[in-house]
Amino acid sequence: MSLKDKYQSALDLAKENGAEMENFHEENDAIIFNGTVPSPYVRNLIWDKFKAINSLAKDADAPAEIHANITVKDDSVYHHHTVVAGDTLGEIAKHYFDDAKKYMAIFEANKGILKDPNMIVVGQVLAIPNP
Structure with missing residues (x-):
């Protein structure tokens, strides 16, 4: 090979x-x-x-x-994540940071579009902050 x-x-x-x-x-x-x-x-x-x-x-x-x-191309954030059905900030944090408890970091980075960490909408594009 x-x-x-x-x-x-x-x-x-x-x-x-x-x-x-x-x-x-x-x-x-x-x-x-x-x-x-x-x-x-x-x-x-x-x-x-x-x-x-x-x-x-x-x-x-x-x-x-x-x-x-x-x-x-863009290192101002770790990644951009498009919310899909079933996503929660905890699951997204677990995926990117290996720690669901870091969901508030994602919430804080997206306060311009999120008003409540328990309410995300399919199709929203969230900035995942650098770890």
Whole structure:
């Protein structure tokens, strides 16, 4: 299996999450992965995918065979989340921060559109603050 084949799922994940890839190719026994992503959250998803492919922990260093330059378009927030049916701020906080108790950080970041942390509406786009 080539390195490109090995990391294809990371490229697919990047594209599914709005990345604009400048290049993705194999060169000198390494994979070159350069592109622009919409948010720090998407950048972290891609890095975590690289690590998962190699059975590494999320907090591990990236594999040496990966040479990536991932530029973030908007780092003023961690991500923008579109509310879907069944979402709660607690579930959203659990997804992005691994801690449902951080829901108030999301509420505070969105006070311009939210009046009550228990009332979010399908279709609302919430700013997820940087952790």
